[in-house]
Amino acid sequence: MYNFKKFVALGMAAVMTLGCGVTAFATAGDEDAAVEVTGAGTSAFVDKDVYAxxxxxxxxxxxxxxxxxxxxxxxxxxxxxxxxxxxxxxxxxxxxxxxxxxxxxxxxxxxxxxxxxxxxxxxxxxxxxxxxxxxxxxxxxxxxxxxxxxxxxxxxxxxxxxxxxxxxxxxxxxxxxxxxxxxxxxxxxxxxxxxxxxxxxxxxxxxxxxxxxxxxxxxxxxxxxxxxxxxxxxxxxxxxxxxxxxxxxIRECKEASVLVEGENFYISKPDVEGGFGTTKPTAILVNGKAVTTVSDNEDGYVKVTWKDVYTAWGYTDTTIKDLSEDEQNIIFNGVKNFKVTANSVDYYAEVK
Known part of the structure; x- marks a missing residue:
């Protein structure tokens, strides 16, 4: 009997020790209880199309x-x-x-x-x-x-x-x-x-x-x-x-860039050299004025010549000669931007 009681006593001590351990874990949630964590969603958005x-x-x-x-x-x-x-x-x-x-x-x-x-x-x-x-x-x-x-x-x-x-x-x-x-x-x-x-x-x-x-x-x-x-x-x-x-x-246009070489302007898609392939644009505006005859692309660049520019300003090969060099420079140096329509997409580029 003595040994049995001793064994029982040791067994109860073990149960009590394990019981204390279960009670400690239970304070963080029962074993089968679901825990839900939420975070509110917000939108970091602002309309950058500002017209003023x-x-x-x-x-x-x-x-x-x-x-x-x-x-x-x-x-x-x-x-x-x-x-x-x-x-x-x-x-x-x-x-x-x-x-x-x-x-x-x-x-x-x-x-x-x-x-x-x-x-x-x-x-x-x-x-x-x-x-x-x-x-x-x-x-x-x-x-x-x-x-x-x-x-x-x-x-x-x-x-x-x-x-x-x-x-x-x-x-x-x-x-x-x-x-x-x-x-x-x-x-x-x-x-x-x-x-x-x-x-x-x-x-x-x-x-x-x-x-x-x-x-x-x-x-x-x-x-x-x-x-x-x-x-x-x-x-x-x-x-x-x-x-x-x-x-x-001038809204809803993709960004483009302009390279000026000599008397020609070359428009490129963003982050590429050229990018327009060989298909000519369906429309080009220079300073809001229509280019009436679109030149062939050159190495993927949309090409706009000095003649394209002065024709858009309303001059001919003859009447442009009536202007002084200073007056012609006013027009050439006054080219500020282009809007190019290619494959039904509008591109906008500013001369920096």
């Missing part, structure tokens, strides 16, 4: 383009304290070079704050309205062109990447571009909410500027500027200037 264009409005338009014809120098006579540009006879209020009046308006600026490039449709013309001025408009600023000596006024549009364009009541229309401001944007995390905004220190936002310059024919007949009735002279009323611009974002 700052355009001149109101007084910035009407006052900047308001002008006074002054064939007799009356403005200087009445305002001896004002500084007037030498030789100017069509006067715009000026803030440039310490002038009060100049023969060219201050520039009007369109600022692209978008993460994409924009195409600008621009229309500029003279609007007769109730004006009684009827002597017509010169095609040359010095009134030296055929028939220009019989006109009284010249107006020309000065616009980025364009040769000066004479204006009349028919007007001129053209397209041009402002580049993307994407390099001035940054992504910020505001407690899990992501934003895509312009950097606070951004100072190099792409701009497009234009102005109007004007001249007056000092050899024009006196009746160009006034009418006479019963020996009373009455000043003729002048037309008004109208400039209309419509910006449109």
């Amino acid at each position: 264009v700052a355009v001149p409005t109101g007084d910035a338009l009407t006052k900047t383009l308001a002008f006074t014809t002054d064939p007799y120098g009356l403005v200087a006579e009445a305002h001896p304290d004002k500084k007037i540009e030498d030789g100017a006879k069509v006067l715009f209020a000026s803030t440039l070079d310490g002038l009060d009046y100049a023969g060219t308006s201050d520039a009007l600026t369109i600022t692209n704050k978008s993460s994409m490039g924009i195409v600008l449709d621009i229309e500029a013309k003279l609007v007769k309205g109730s004006a009684t001025y009827a002597a017509g408009y010169s095609k040359t600023k010095d009134f030296s062109g055929t028939g220009d000596d019989a006109t009284g006024l010249y107006f020309g549009l000065l616009a980025d990447n364009e040769v000066e364009k004479p204006l009349d009541e028919t007007g001129v229309t053209f397209k041009n571009v402002a580049l993307s401001a994407a390099d001035e944007y940054e992504v910020k995390d505001n407690d899990g909410t992501y934003t895509y905004t312009i950097k606070t220190d951004a100072t190099d936002l792409p701009k497009y500027e234009f102005a109007v310059t004007a001249a007056l024919n000092t050899d024009a007949a006196e009746t160009t500027w006034y009418s006479i009735s019963n020996k009373v002279k009455t000043a003729l009323t002048m037309p008004s200037l109208s400039v209309k611009f419509t910006p449109t974002g």
Whole structure:
């Protein structure tokens, strides 16, 4: 009996020891109990297609383009304290070079704050309205062109990447571009909410500027500027200037790059040399203007020649020769971007 009790006692001790061990494990969960761990899901997303264009409005338009014809120098006579540009006879209020009046308006600026490039449709013309001025408009600023000596006024549009364009009541229309401001944007995390905004220190936002310059024919007949009735002279009323611009974002394009060699531009797909194969694009836009004859690809690159460019600007092989070298350089150096459509996909490339 003694030995049996001793054995039982040892056995009970073993059970108690094992029992203590089971109790310790049980505090972390029963053997067959399921344990579920969850984590909330969030989305790190922000729309990087931002369209924001700052355009001149109101007084910035009407006052900047308001002008006074002054064939007799009356403005200087009445305002001896004002500084007037030498030789100017069509006067715009000026803030440039310490002038009060100049023969060219201050520039009007369109600022692209978008993460994409924009195409600008621009229309500029003279609007007769109730004006009684009827002597017509010169095609040359010095009134030296055929028939220009019989006109009284010249107006020309000065616009980025364009040769000066004479204006009349028919007007001129053209397209041009402002580049993307994407390099001035940054992504910020505001407690899990992501934003895509312009950097606070951004100072190099792409701009497009234009102005109007004007001249007056000092050899024009006196009746160009006034009418006479019963020996009373009455000043003729002048037309008004109208400039209309419509910006449109260049959206949903794949990125491409541009290589400039000599007088040719070569567009390549991203991260490859060329990549377009031998099939020519179905459409090419340069600064928003259509290339009418698409050249063959070269080593997989889309090729755009100088002739393609000046043809898109509306010049022919003959009329381009009428431009000076400086004027031709304005066009060539003014090439800013390309939109290429190939295999139903649009590609966008900027000239850096």
